[in-house]
Amino acid sequence: MERGQVKKIQVLPKELVHKIAAGEVVERPVSVVKELVENSLDAGATKISVKLLRGGTEEILVEDNGVGIKASELSLALKRHATSKIVSLEDLETIHTLGFRGEALASIAHVSRFSLESATEESAPIAYGLKMQEGLLSQLYELPRERGTTVRVAELFCTTPARKKFLKRYETEWSHVFDLIQALALAYLDVSWELWHEGKLKFQCPATKDLKTRVIDVFGKDYGSQLYPFSEGLSELELEGFLGHPNFCKSNNRHFFVYINGRYLQDKLLNHAILQGYQSLLMQRQYPVVILKITLDPRQVDVNVHPAKREVRFANGQAIHSLISRAIQKRLKEAPWRQEVFNPISLEAEEALPLQMPRPSFQYSPSSTKQEGLAFKESRASYTQAAVQQELLPKPQVGTLSFLSLRVIGQLKQTYILAESEESLVLIDQHAAHERIGYEKLKAEFAMGRISSQRLLTPAAFHFSFSQAVRLKEASEALERLGIEIDEFGPSTFMLKAVPKLLAEANFEKLLEEVVEALEGYDRLDALEEHVDHLLATMACHRQIRAGQKLEQEEMQDLLRQLEGTPHGYHCPHGRPVMVDIPFRELEKSFKRVL
Ligand code: ADP
Ligand code: MG
Secondary structure (H helix, E strand, O other): OOOOOOOOOOOOOHHHHHHHHHHHHOOOHHHHHHHHHHHHHHOOOOEEEEEEEHHHOOEEEEEEOOOOOOHHHHHHHOOOOOOOOOOOHHHHHOOOOOOOOOOHHHHHHHOOEEEEEEEOOOOOOEEEEEEEEOOEEOOOEEEEOOOEEEEEEEOOOOOOHHHHHOOOOHHHHHHHHHHHHHHHHHHOOOOEEEEEEOOEEEEEEOOOOOHHHHHHHHHOHHHHOOEEEEEEEOOOEEEEEEEEOOOOEEOOHHHEEEEEOOEEEOOHHHHHHHHHHHHHHOOOOOEEOEEEEEEEOHHHEEOOOOOOOOOOEEOOHHHHHHHHHHHHHHHHHOOHHHHHOOOOOOOOHHHOOOOOOOOHHHHOOHHHHHHHHHHHHHHHHHHHHHHHHHHHOOOOOOOOOOHHHOEEEEEEOOOEEEEEOOOEEEEEEHHHHHHHHHHHHHHHHHHOOOOOEEEEEEEEEEEOOHHHHHHHHHHHHHHHHOOOEEEEOOOOEEEEEEEEHHHOOOOHHHHHHHHHHHHHOOOOOOOHHHHHHHHHHHHHOOOOOOOOOOOOHHHHHHHHHHHHOOOOOOEOOOOOEOEEEEEHHHHHHHOOOOO
């Protein structure tokens, strides 16, 4: 209709209502697969098979061995708002099933050529089926089938050509389905999964009790070797899963596998909590791999807020956020890769502990994971040989590299400390190391209540823009807790009176400038705790040892001594690695001394 015309108000025909509603739930093939597979899971299936033609645009077939649907209820299942999963609002509050709106099948059936066939325990080996096309329902028909349900969705969006135009290349649609099935496979271990495309089996895994086994089935051993188990039982919620090594990074968060009570989510709050948990271990725009299963009282979470149920709302989101990020922080602080570097989850007993196994933790550089990953694969082949000889060799120390046991060889380009361990050449970025040490010390002092400061003999004056000055005034109390004392001195001039002891030799002008810049980026200054990590990292960056500074042997040894006792000693607070470790075996290979 033309805008500005007066027209009669009328109720839309049912057919049209169905198609409009379908638009919310069914965006593309992957949304259909999600709804159908969730129905199979709700039906208690232990075997689910998904078959697609042309990325699901031509056909989607989902078969399960769940409880099935009675013949008398088949047509009801295709009605909007018909569901077997809830009967009252209270049910919705304590929901244990994935579905509850009773609209998926109806919506899908109205935008495709659809069939639903199902056998229950009682009817098997006979199943009953129904077809729907252009909104018209067929007669009930009979066919042979074991217990379970088969849904076929052909020619998706044949009745809504506008929506069809939005489909991407079928390879793209297919890749979304692939990602979804992998994500669901990580959550439902008791199900054996099959995924087919164009008549070929693309992914398959048997039921298992063990998440670790499933991770390896889904992503392979190399991927598994970068993940470390994580579990935390809190009174409000339980967490379980795997945290990826901070260097094993992706450029987006598609490898965040987060589930609440078995529901796979892409929830902003939870994703943010994860990143916060990794905080200073990551470089900017780098995302770790995380598998996180959250179990909590269903009353604490509203799942009915998103059309595709990808996001949820928490009764107390802030609390959940901080519980999760703190639990992750705590686990990462243990630097599990240090203890388990010789025993990552992918290695079975018989191939664990070869002496020359490259340390995956240092093999990956965040910028070139792909290539490095390949290198890792190759070298794994070679250390299987080493494993054969390991009986003859001294057992490596689990717990691996200790900074204390390193022998300093010298300084390279006044930037790196060169050192040797029993098995490798080690390069340490002196600035990054010093920064990490300072950061952890500042953090410890802050946690104790206050960062100890040192008065300046002659206070220094600094000028700021008007808005900066306002921020500084607002923040002055908070800054005191960070060890920075300032006094107002004229409209936008401040005197710096004291600085943290640890930064006594810093360039104060730069330090203050950057702190003010950081303050400008925060919404609320009263919540200093939220930003303290970032602020401290900014401050630590101003410590005295920088690149290009000559260090004496004693100073270098001292730096290593301090690193030894420092949490997260392998990364600077901005996430860059502090050290690179090159196994002698790799060197020998480079010189062709060994193959
Ligand atoms: P919802 O899942 O929200 O209940 P759906 O439209 O997805 O709504 O499904 C409607 C009903 O059909 C379900 O409540 C369930 O009783 C039945 N159903 C759908 N798929 C299956 C299946 N694979 N196995 C058993 N029952 C199913
Ligand atoms: Mg459903």
